[in-house]
Amino acid sequence: MINKKIGIIDYGASNIFNLVNAFEYLNVNVKVIDEPHDMSEITHLVLPGVGAFENGMNSLKNKNLTDLILGHVEKELPFLGICLGMQMMLSESYEFGSHSGLNIINGKIKKIPNINNDGARHKIPHIGWNAINISSNNFLKKSIVNDAVDNQAMYFVHSYMAHTDEKNILATCNYNNIIIPSIISSNNIFGCQFHPEKSGEKGLSILMNFINL
């Protein structure tokens, strides 16, 4: 066993079975956190999620889990948001109205345009495998990406996308010429729009890189 402990936030709005399974497969201890909890043993925190933004934020608040997340981030410990979890890291979402996020990284969530830059209609949700391109090549610092995952396909399932400052975007993917931020980051904080736990070997290597932070 690797001498780290991964906390996975379970706020009822996501299916954590596969995420727990993936980390256990990578031989690391996992603690599922579904209520305020002593965080002293948690070295890495993961915020997963599927579904609607507002429901996700309300569930986090109702279960009193936001302080624990923000406390972990304040200590500059490794943090990973996945899919809706990534979206909730930003300041605000325009999914069915306007809703405040955790504001860990400054940015907004908006619908993926259903007409691409060439004026053609395309399918929404963006469901399936798409290659990520690492846009910031600062590999000197520790990161969840490395050369081995550049241009590799990851599994995406979403209808909304992040809009944030260029400096926060670590990787993007190209969906019919719409550039979708795929990994956002700030220091030890990362967010993946895709599902690394469902992206085969390359996805698992991203989780392994996260564990090694």
Add this chain to the structure above:
Amino acid sequence: MSLYKRIIPCLDVANGRVVKGTKFINIVDAGDPVEVAKRYDQEGADEIAFLDITATHEARKTIIETVEKVACEVFIPLTVGGGVSNYSDVLNLLSAGADKVAINSAAVANPNLINQVTDKIGRQCIVAAIDVKQNKNNSNWTVYTHGGRNSTEIDAFQWAKELCDRGAGEILLTSMDRDGTKKGFDLDLLNLISSAVSIPVIASGGAGTLEHLRDAVVVGKADAVLAASIFHYSIYSIQEAKEYMRKHGVLVRI
């Protein structure tokens, strides 16, 4: 760049074993679902479909335990169907590790089920499965339910549109005329349904050669191809299928 076209091996499961039949009958054994799924994941499948084909007509629920065991072995998306009749069935499968749940007969019996489920958990979790047969008197296709045992009055084109409007995330389209025949996908049917909906269409029924897989995507405009026999009996590996498709200009994940 658009999305990679997906190759989805399908595990038809009956009584905890992978089976394969022809035109939904003459069922023969094709292995242990956990072992088969694991092999496909390692071979580079893009997704795995797990369908409990006897579930609906025997009113049995998909064996949650088998789904859990399969989910523990695969790190790619897992779609599970068979006997899904209500919202709690969907939740049980998602909690057991399914990423998406396929709904077929239950949507015909109660179309609102699709709205109800997708309103709560999002359209990405729901694959609407449609089994169809071509009419003898005209060139349209009619929807069948209960593993192909019961015919309906429903037209496949209209039904696909309705399922999309009600919130389904993808359409899994099976041609019963071609299922297990290895004569190739029904490309006219695929074209028709792909043009009807704004969500991904998964082609199913009839894969016999690698050319068939390519045709489903290139000619039939499918977003993904599902196949069982050609992979179960190792006639082709997933890798061979992908290399063939790439060689013929299809964007695949290798």
